[in-house]
Amino acid sequence: MLTAEKTLEEILNLAAAHFKVPREKLSPDDDFFKTLGIDSLQALDLLTKLENHFHVELPDYELQGVSDFRTLASKIQVRL
């Protein structure tokens, strides 16, 4: 099983690659809506990418109010 740090790192790498943002510009506590410049539909796209990458299901309602990578990683970690 991935460690929490490794999960967070993979999320940051995946987000940077998918939304074509330099990896060094992303930090764990960033608001990903702002840092990535994405709207709600693009956030759904990110959710799909994360579910496919980690082979987990993330119910949308668990992500309500989640906007930083670290909390997102914790939501994924408990489902690995």
Place this chain on the structure above:
Amino acid sequence: MKDGLSRKGEAMSYGCKDGLIELVLHRTPCNEIGSKSLDELEAFSDALQGLIEPAHGLIIYSDLKCGFCAGADLRELYERSQSLRKEEALEGVRVFLERIHRVLNVIDGVPFTTIAAVHGVVFGGGFELALTCDLIIADKTSRFAFPELRLGLIPGFGGIPRLKRDIGNAVVRDLLLTGRSFNTTKAQQVGLVSQVVAEGEAVRAACATAAQLAKFDRHAAARAKQFIKPIPHEELKQEIDIFCELFARPAVQSGLKKFVESTDAQPYLP
């Protein structure tokens, strides 16, 4: 209309080539279904009657990057309901639902195979449009959801009866009562999606499937479809009644207002 002719509208376009009809959705931002889309769907439905002889298949897909269809045009629904008296607004909703049910029943029952080739957002009314098709082929970016309960409503374009026809009741309840979205893997696991393909490959896979189906005897294929895919008319009527009953409640107007005026980054979440 003869084989080879086409029509380009504001919300969607269609054409028929070599017996394969393509209905392409292209209304920005994400193919929301409002009165314009309904007018054009009705025109398509009328044209379909003339294509029954030459056609062997129908593919429905979206040309927009955001996805297949985000559902009903809630902004239009809200603005119209605000400009009318309550009784008039309710009557308008019922007429709209009856019109779209007629169109979707035509697509559901055509005597040739229909395929929804989907990607991205397949929500609410968009999901309901896909459910009229015989097969759903989805690329890996697809997400399916019925988020209507967040507004105090149920799906109104035939979604629940058609979903019940296709998959188990427990899964219907999961989608309906939680409002959560399923990704493509989950949708295939529960039997909603027949093929999963790589990003951007759904239309190609649908065309390949349609080409295979064209080899079969038309009459036998039509009889098989008629046998296995009855249209749940009675439940569809009940759905309209329940939707209208719920729409009359003040909670729906405040839910629509909240959605339309939301600046939340995730307004689709309950």
